[in-house]
Amino acid sequence: MTKIKELNKSTRNNIITLGIILVFYVLCQILIAAGVMSNLMQGLLVPLCYYSILAVSLNLTVGILGELSLGHAGFMCIGAFTGAFFTRCTEDSIPNVFIRYTIAVLIGAIFAALFGGLIGVVVLRLRGDYLAIVTLAFGEIVKNIINALYIGIDEKGFHISLQDASNLKMAEGGDIIVNGAKGITGTSRDTTFTIAILLLILVYVIIVNLINSRSGRAIMAIRDNRIAAESVGIDITRFKLLAFTISAAMAGVAGVLYSHNISSLVATPKNFGYNMSIMILVFVVLGGVGNIRGSIIAAVILTLLPEYLRFLADYRMLIYAIVLIVMMIFNWNPACITWRKNHSFKDILQSVFKNKKEEAKASGKEEA
Amino acid sequence: MEMLTVKNLGISFGGLRAVDSFNITIEKGELYGLIGPNGAGKTTAFNLLTGVYKPDTGVITLDGKNITGLSTIEINKAGIARTFQNIRLFRALSVLDNVKIGLHNDYKYSTLAGILRLPSYRRIEKQMNEKAMDILKVFDLDKEAHLLSANLPYGKQRKLEIARALATNPKLLLLDEPAAGMNPSETDELMKTITLIRKKYDVTILLIEHDMKLVAGICEKIFVLNFGTELANGLPGDVLNNPEVVKAYLGE
Numbered sequence A: 001m002t003k004i005k006e007l008n009k010s011t012r013n014n015i016i017t018l019g020i021i022l023v024f025y026v027l028c029q030i031l032i033a034a035g036v037m038s039n040l041m042q043g044l045l046v047p048l049c050y051y052s053i054l055a056v057s058l059n060l061t062v063g064i065l066g067e068l069s070l071g072h073a074g075f076m077c078i079g080a081f082t083g084a085f086f087t088r089c090t091e092d093s094i095p096n097v098f099i100r101y102t103i104a105v106l107i108g109a110i111f112a113a114l115f116g117g118l119i120g121v122v123v124l125r126l127r128g129d130y131l132a133i134v135t136l137a138f139g140e141i142v143k144n145i146i147n148a149l150y151i152g153i154d155e156k157g158f159h160i161s162l163q164d165a166s167n168l169k170m171a172e173g174g175d176i177i178v179n180g181a182k183g184i185t186g187t188s189r190d191t192t193f194t195i196a197i198l199l200l201i202l203v204y205v206i207i208v209n210l211i212n213s214r215s216g217r218a219i220m221a222i223r224d225n226r227i228a229a230e231s232v233g234i235d236i237t238r239f240k241l242l243a244f245t246i247s248a249a250m251a252g253v254a255g256v257l258y259s260h261n262i263s264s265l266v267a268t269p270k271n272f273g274y275n276m277s278i279m280i281l282v283f284v285v286l287g288g289v290g291n292i293r294g295s296i297i298a299a300v301i302l303t304l305l306p307e308y309l310r311f312l313a314d315y316r317m318l319i320y321a322i323v324l325i326v327m328m329i330f331n332w333n334p335a336c337i338t339w340r341k342n343h344s345f346k347d348i349l350q351s352v353f354k355n356k357k358e359e360a361k362a363s364g365k366e367e368a
Numbered sequence B: 001m002e003m004l005t006v007k008n009l010g011i012s013f014g015g016l017r018a019v020d021s022f023n024i025t026i027e028k029g030e031l032y033g034l035i036g037p038n039g040a041g042k043t044t045a046f047n048l049l050t051g052v053y054k055p056d057t058g059v060i061t062l063d064g065k066n067i068t069g070l071s072t073i074e075i076n077k078a079g080i081a082r083t084f085q086n087i088r089l090f091r092a093l094s095v096l097d098n099v100k101i102g103l104h105n106d107y108k109y110s111t112l113a114g115i116l117r118l119p120s121y122r123r124i125e126k127q128m129n130e131k132a133m134d135i136l137k138v139f140d141l142d143k144e145a146h147l148l149s150a151n152l153p154y155g156k157q158r159k160l161e162i163a164r165a166l167a168t169n170p171k172l173l174l175l176d177e178p179a180a181g182m183n184p185s186e187t188d189e190l191m192k193t194i195t196l197i198r199k200k201y202d203v204t205i206l207l208i209e210h211d212m213k214l215v216a217g218i219c220e221k222i223f224v225l226n227f228g229t230e231l232a233n234g235l236p237g238d239v240l241n242n243p244e245v246v247k248a249y250l251g252e
């Protein structure tokens, strides 16, 4: 009895999370249809999804693998630009949005994974804080290179330059796709709330299934005790690399969502700089390191909050900071953790539908 | 039949010769004890055998294959598993998962099969659960299978480490002070379990232990280390009465 119940505990938790996401989606659709959702909120729906994906994917590196990465925005940036680049080039040749978007997502994920793998190969063999330092530098380098990158297309094919647009030496009628610091403009805004939710669900399921599989256990074994993991024959480098690459790929997916949600994509410190990486890390830490559902909740709260605090003008960031601190205490203070255990959602439901006999039976079974 | 032969094994840490010209031969199916005073180099010898440290001198041969200088991972795959003097569990994982991680290399399905929940995932996970529960039963840990391993009492954590090592299906099991921190009744129970797993899993055991009652009670042969070199070896009765050994333990 207990065995079956416990075995399914994580599965049940995941189904609950998926349920919450779906209810949220349906609720939003109803509100939009009824015309009662503000424009501000409607504009935030897609960002909520990509921030959630970023938080969930970074949690794979930080919470499940136990390595600190400070360059998650860099992988997002690669996904954003490669995905948008593809869409920009194929808008005429692939008119079907579904096919084009699917390929764009795959391209964003693959390129981000490629860079993730490359950095991983170099750095994951080292121990300690190297990964944090290298990923931090990586994020900045990616952003800066993209700011200096010019790619154009004409009848002779692609032209690439790292200097300026005139250096592309394009034929008449050529089209500059990536225009240095001006980025990529004119990508069709294909991201919809529905696509964003679907991708969030996809990423969530991939990561949660990974965690609850043989490879996921290997990754967590490395996190918990590297020496013991080696002693039972777990290939440390391989599984570190696997986790890191998947994490990067998912950030790439978030990047594609992002770049197809705006009409002009530029790499600024604000969207792809280390501030962004730190913000994603804040989502992960406040949502609970290793807690995938928590990452989503934290990403949602901390994305909505600053927007809805705008009326406070200058006091906005003050309140934001206070909320951060309160969330931190709520999540990590031992007294709060016990309080939460004793006042769980289940208990509240039980006390609402009071049925003493049932309750006594249930608790009797649990103890058995 | 010789299973493990170690010839002239040695390592230095800076100026300290922690293990020096260490020789042992281990026959299949036997239970050996490795004893010696604190700091004699016993744990270091285990670390050399399992590839945690690379020896400066010597050759280690397992079943005719030279395994000197291989990585810990390769040595585990070749058939040596171990436990640690300072317990090293996967603390944030359940008792069951700790053992299932030990099964990692014998029960395989791809990462993709795991993510997509393909039939191979379901089938092999089921086999892993059954196998892991079998092993846990032997150690009387099956009721705690779903507890967090960090929440086990100390004695059970030690047993779980043995269970996890055993899950890798080793030929040779190295136990570093398995009874440390256990009370007498726990130690008795552990001795019974060790005797049982020897037969059930057909595994050869080399154990480090300070508890002489345990060593004399179950070991068939004993090696004594002192200052990194072998001081004596032989039957428990002979070795424990050897004046050199008594001197090493009690001082002049």
Ligand SMILES: Nc1ncnc2c1ncn2[C@@H]1O[C@H](COP(=O)(O)OP(=O)(O)OP(=O)(O)O)[C@@H](O)[C@H]1O
Binding pocket: B013, B016, B018, B036, B037, B038, B039, B040, B041, B042, B043, B044, B045, B085
């Ligand atoms: N990594 C290391 N670096 C430097 N010195 C070490 C290292 N590992 C062990 N030593 C030293 O080697 C010697 C042997 O240590 P070891 O841990 O093998 O002893 P032991 O026989 O297991 O003792 P105990 O019974 O206390 O566990 C000690 O002097 C120890 O300080």
Ligand SMILES: [Mg+2]
Binding pocket: B042, B043, B044, B085
């Ligand atoms: Mg020791």
